[in-house]
Amino acid sequence: MAKVTIDGATIEVPDGTTILNAARQIGGESVPPAMCYYSTLKESGGKCRVCLVKVAQGSTKDPRPMPKLMASCRTPVMDGMVVQSITSPEVLEARKSVVEFLLINHPLDCPICDQAGECDLQNLAYKHGVAKTRYEEERRTFEKIDIGDKIKLHMNRCILCYRCTFVANQLTDNRVHGVLSRGDASEISTYIQKAVDNDFSGNMIDVCPVGALTDKTFRFKSRVWFTNPMDGHRNCPKCSGKVVLWTKGNDVLRVSARTDQYNEVKEFICNECRFEHKNMNDWTIDGPRHIDRDSVIAQNHYERTDLQKLKLEIDRQIEFEKGKQLPEPNPSLTA
Amino acid sequence: MEEVKFSEGTLALVNKIIRRYPEGKQKSALLPTLHLAQAEFEGWLSVPVMDYVASLLKIKPIEVYEVASFYSMYNLKPVGKCLIEVCQTGPCWLRGSDDIVEHLEKKLKIKNGETTSDGMFTLKTVECLGSCGTAPMLQCGADYHENLTAEKVDRLVEKLRTSDKRSSYMR
Amino acid sequence: MSKKFLLEHVNVPRIETINVYREKGGYAAVEKALKTMTPDQIIDEVKFSDLRGRGGAGFPTGLKWSFMDRKSDKPRYLVCNADESEPGTFKDRYLMEKLPHLLIEGMIVSSYTLGAKAAYIYIRGEYMYIVRILEKAIEEAYAAGYLGKNILGTDYSLDLYVHPGAGAYICGEETALLESLEGKRGNPRLKPPFPAIAGLYACPTVVNNVESIASVPTIINITADKYNDVGIGKSAGTKLISASGHINKPGVYEIELGLPVEDFIYSDEYCGGIWKGRKLKAVVAGGSSVPILPANLIITTAKGEKRLMTYESMADGGFVSGTMLGSGGFIVMDETTCIVRNLWTFARFYHHESCGQCSPCREGTGWMEKVLHRIEHGHGHMNDIDLLVDVAKKIEGNTICPLGDAAAWPVASAIRHFREEFEYHVKYPEKVKDPKHFEKEPFEREALMVNG
Ligand SMILES: Cc1cc2nc3c(=O)[nH]c(=O)nc-3n(C[C@H](O)[C@H](O)[C@H](O)COP(=O)(O)O)c2cc1C
Ligand code: SF4
Ligand code: FES
Ligand code: FES
Numbered sequence: 001m002a003k004v005t006i007d008g009a010t011i012e013v014p015d016g017t018t019i020l021n022a023a024r025q026i027g028g029e030s031v032p033p034a035m036c037y038y039s040t041l042k043e044s045g046g047k048c049r050v051c052l053v054k055v056a057q058g059s060t061k062d063p064r065p066m067p068k069l070m071a072s073c074r075t076p077v078m079d080g081m082v083v084q085s086i087t088s089p090e091v092l093e094a095r096k097s098v099v100e101f102l103l104i105n106h107p108l109d110c111p112i113c114d115q116a117g118e119c120d121l122q123n124l125a126y127k128h129g130v131a132k133t134r135y136e137e138e139r140r141t142f143e144k145i146d147i148g149d150k151i152k153l154h155m156n157r158c159i160l161c162y163r164c165t166f167v168a169n170q171l172t173d174n175r176v177h178g179v180l181s182r183g184d185a186s187e188i189s190t191y192i193q194k195a196v197d198n199d200f201s202g203n204m205i206d207v208c209p210v211g212a213l214t215d216k217t218f219r220f221k222s223r224v225w226f227t228n229p230m231d232g233h234r235n236c237p238k239c240s241g242k243v244v245l246w247t248k249g250n251d252v253l254r255v256s257a258r259t260d261q262y263n264e265v266k267e268f269i270c271n272e273c274r275f276e277h278k279n280m281n282d283w284t285i286d287g288p289r290h291i292d293r294d295s296v297i298a299q300n301h302y303e304r305t306d307l308q309k310l311k312l313e314i315d316r317q318i319e320f321e322k323g324k325q326l327p328e329p330n331p332s333l334t335a
Numbered sequence: 336m337e338e339v340k341f342s343e344g345t346l347a348l349v350n351k352i353i354r355r356y357p358e359g360k361q362k363s364a365l366l367p368t369l370h371l372a373q374a375e376f377e378g379w380l381s382v383p384v385m386d387y388v389a390s391l392l393k394i395k396p397i398e399v400y401e402v403a404s405f406y407s408m409y410n411l412k413p414v415g416k417c418l419i420e421v422c423q424t425g426p427c428w429l430r431g432s433d434d435i436v437e438h439l440e441k442k443l444k445i446k447n448g449e450t451t452s453d454g455m456f457t458l459k460t461v462e463c464l465g466s467c468g469t470a471p472m473l474q475c476g477a478d479y480h481e482n483l484t485a486e487k488v489d490r491l492v493e494k495l496r497t498s499d500k501r502s503s504y505m506r
Numbered sequence: 507m508s509k510k511f512l513l514e515h516v517n518v519p520r521i522e523t524i525n526v527y528r529e530k531g532g533y534a535a536v537e538k539a540l541k542t543m544t545p546d547q548i549i550d551e552v553k554f555s556d557l558r559g560r561g562g563a564g565f566p567t568g569l570k571w572s573f574m575d576r577k578s579d580k581p582r583y584l585v586c587n588a589d590e591s592e593p594g595t596f597k598d599r600y601l602m603e604k605l606p607h608l609l610i611e612g613m614i615v616s617s618y619t620l621g622a623k624a625a626y627i628y629i630r631g632e633y634m635y636i637v638r639i640l641e642k643a644i645e646e647a648y649a650a651g652y653l654g655k656n657i658l659g660t661d662y663s664l665d666l667y668v669h670p671g672a673g674a675y676i677c678g679e680e681t682a683l684l685e686s687l688e689g690k691r692g693n694p695r696l697k698p699p700f701p702a703i704a705g706l707y708a709c710p711t712v713v714n715n716v717e718s719i720a721s722v723p724t725i726i727n728i729t730a731d732k733y734n735d736v737g738i739g740k741s742a743g744t745k746l747i748s749a750s751g752h753i754n755k756p757g758v759y760e761i762e763l764g765l766p767v768e769d770f771i772y773s774d775e776y777c778g779g780i781w782k783g784r785k786l787k788a789v790v791a792g793g794s795s796v797p798i799l800p801a802n803l804i805i806t807t808a809k810g811e812k813r814l815m816t817y818e819s820m821a822d823g824g825f826v827s828g829t830m831l832g833s834g835g836f837i838v839m840d841e842t843t844c845i846v847r848n849l850w851t852f853a854r855f856y857h858h859e860s861c862g863q864c865s866p867c868r869e870g871t872g873w874m875e876k877v878l879h880r881i882e883h884g885h886g887h888m889n890d891i892d893l894l895v896d897v898a899k900k901i902e903g904n905t906i907c908p909l910g911d912a913a914a915w916p917v918a919s920a921i922r923h924f925r926e927e928f929e930y931h932v933k934y935p936e937k938v939k940d941p942k943h944f945e946k947e948p949f950e951r952e953a954l955m956v957n958g
Contacts, residue, residue: 429848
């Protein structure tokens with residue numbers, strides 16, 4: 001066991017626990033945000049750098065501070081370690097920087113994005129972001145593509161967390177997509193036109209922190225906050241069958257796996273449950289789904305958007321649906 | 336389409352390379368094998384070629400695509416018979432690499448990144464090749480051409496034009 | 507003449523063949539080490555020699571070796587880092603091309619010390635012609651009984667292989683190199699674990715630079731005492747310097763650590779002064795990633811002392827008025843150089859070479875390149891200059907591997923020492939339209955003295 005202090009709160013955790021998971025056990029505002037780490041996916045984390053913390057004391061044995069900020073999701077605690085999360089201005093500054101980096105090439109097309117309202121990047125930007133972008137260069141763009149008939153890839157929105165590749169490696173037996181090219185030209189791709197098709201491939205959609213991988217079977221493309229999320233289950237031979245049903249009236253618009261307060265799926269679901277059962281009668285309803293405090297929907301940020309802007313964005317969306325080039329997004333809507 | 340297959344000699348070489356690594360670690364042979372493949376199959380890596388390499392090393396095709404697209408020496412599109420790579424990084428620029436690129440563009444009547452219409456030359460600028468002390472320089476296949484001047488470049492281009500060999504890193 | 511530990515015989519005809527190499531005393535260190543010394547004795551010897559890693563970071567080699575988990579029952583590996591891709595650095599190429607057997611000899615002694623039964627030389631793919639040279643030399647060494655089973659009749663056996671990369675600077679970072687050697691993308695690993703515990707195939711591994719390994723035979727032959735007689739303090743022995751840019755005699759030079767920078771630039775034994783009779787403007791002293799210094803600060807430190815070619819003297823003044831010895835890539839710029847354009851080429855390089863795994867480096871390197879491109883081409887704004895400083899600051903220290911820092915330092919230092927030149931580009935866009943803008947009319951500035 002190791003004793004670790006995070007922003008003044010002390011907890012004892014098993015050896016090998018990461019700083020992030022120790023912080024999650026303590027809970028509260030000191031829990032670092034995480035965009036690439038995913039507790040149920042091995043090897044994830046370390047990449048986005050948004051979970052950086054300051055290790056003010058390495059351990060009781062070696063009390064020296066660590067020279068650089070550390071990725072809390074991949075750094076194991078040591079006995080006597082002292083960590084600063086939100087009590088370190090340096091950490092807050094670094095997180096803000098990472099958010100800015102993640103946004104410079106992001107299309108900011110939230111108003112037309114399926115993920116809006118349940119997007120980790122959107123939530124993060126509200127919490128840590130700066131109001132105005134300083135980036136005036138051209139944004140990186142990719143074509144959006146279908147990877148199979150069930151999943152759509154909007155590479156423009158991807159933040160290269162690698163989670164979907166871990167899903168393919170760890171939950172399916174044949175990975176056909178991966179990260180191609182390098183640097184800021186990197187992209188998630190199958191390289192050749194190929195369907196990502198496998199019993200568990202749909203989980204890529206749930207682990208995606210942004211709207212890069214979305215469910216093509218999401219019916220009527222409703223905004224998430226107009227839907228009524230319910231917990232439901234069915235007897236499934238392939239998976240736990242425990243899901244969230246995104247409903248409107250009597251329709252099941254979309255099915256996803258259940259996530260915890262950190263927006264992580266603990267029990268992955270199979271593609272049959274996700275894509276094939278869009279009828280209320282297929283499911284036993286367990287009750288309403290609780291939405292996390294951090295989310296944009298929960299905080300009603302969307303109501304702040306004035307109607308004129310919303311109308312402009314809807315126009316943009318219509319153009320977009322017609323297959324036209326998107327006009328410049330309106331940063332004031334999202335920043 | 337013709338079946339993609341290494342020559343006997345190359346196949347033997349691939350097997351020899353695989354034996355350099357411990358049992359079960361044959362994926363280690365991927366980079367050297369892709370070099371051989373590029374040399375044998377017209378200077379670039381097509382999907383069938385990459386799939387063939389995947390089958391030889393018993394790995395998934397996507398593992399090959401991921402790697403091939405990461406490293407700058409692998410061409411994922413066809414290139415001219417002679418791929419001319421001019422270094423453009425600071426130390427070479429200090430010694431006039433811009434002039435060399437400009438000269439080549441004029442001489443070959445193509446822009447950086449393009450291939451001549453006869454498929455003879457592809458011109459590409461690259462980053463530091465470890466030849467900064469003999470700058471400006473270019474690489475064509477395995478050969479380094481250093482301390483370049485416009486005249487030297489002219490002579491080289493004429494020589495390459497009449498050579499019947501495709502440029503290759505493996506020679 | 508200064509001492510030459512590495513290049514003493516470099517001009518001997520056919521020194522690349524094993525017979526000539528042996529005539530000149532080659533492979534004596536293998537005999538001595540394998541037959542008369544234990545691995546622990548060798549580690550101590552290397553520790554006492556004060557040899558520091560020549561790949562850039564300058565980490566003490568003996569200490570690194572002592573971290574190797576030699577109790578593990580897994581195989582152990584030695585991997586030679588011959589990826590040499592830092593702009594301005596070409597010494598390893600010279601050494602391998604001219605003296606392949608020196609590297610092989612170092613590999614044998616070092617592998618024996620670390621208990622490695624297989625060792626790899628990971629060489630950048632562009633050096634394919636050197637792969638041939640090395641493979642030929644390795645074949646000779648096998649035939650002569652220096653490699654393979656029961657070397658020189660001892661019970662030590664070693665296999666040595668050359669493994670080519672395929673164009674990626676990041677594979678010089680040791681964990682990216684190991685990934686690449688495993689046939690993967692060159693994405694650096696998160697540390698810990700360090701390679702000494704879990705490196706190649708998750709086995710204990712040491713990664714060392716070509717020049718570090720090639721220095722080992724000398725230490726064995728002449729002893730640590732004699733080795734660190736050369737140099738000053740913790741900067742012991744000799745170092746290969748790759749000299750490039752606006753000098754009369756570019757090339758690779760072996761210097762004794764401690765040589766004054768001024769002598770290195772102006773003496774005929776080395777660079778032979780600035781070309782075309784021009785004046786010195788600036789130097790990037792240790793490969794493109796180290797801070798650039800203006801002429802006055804590279805010759806003398808801010809305290810007014812002569813700056814020496816040692817790890818410590820180069821770093822004197824920290825990042826305010828000092829730099830680093832780094833990989834020894836010594837890039838010299840004369841008075842006609844546009845600092846902004848040179849920096850833009852560096853920024854373009856790091857942008858091109860970022861592996862793209864972590865967001866500050868992936869996004870930040872591209873951002874800096876684009877802003878620098880604008881400034882250099884006359885489309886900059888005044889606030890771009892501070893923006894660059896800020897973006898660099900936000901990358902530095904926040905990334906997985908030091909490539910982020912390597913991209914940030916040149917930007918931060920160039921603006922620190924040459925801010926007027928950036929401002930000039932913004933103020934007079936039409937004057938920088940010609941790509942050779944300062945060649946005809948050097949940019950005039952007052953000598954900058956920075957208080958240390
Ligand atoms: C981006 C990057 C590139 C590097 N490139 C090289 C290189 O080309 N050659 C090298 O020897 N070390 C390089 N290094 C340093 C290696 O990571 C490592 O420190 C070195 O190989 C250790 O050997 P040494 O202790 O003998 O110097 C690089 C480091 C970084 C972060
Ligand atoms: S700092 Fe750059 S090169 Fe290093 S891991 Fe991050 S993205 Fe890759
Ligand atoms: S969550 Fe830790 S680096 Fe991304
Ligand atoms: S900068 Fe061109 S070879 Fe180094």
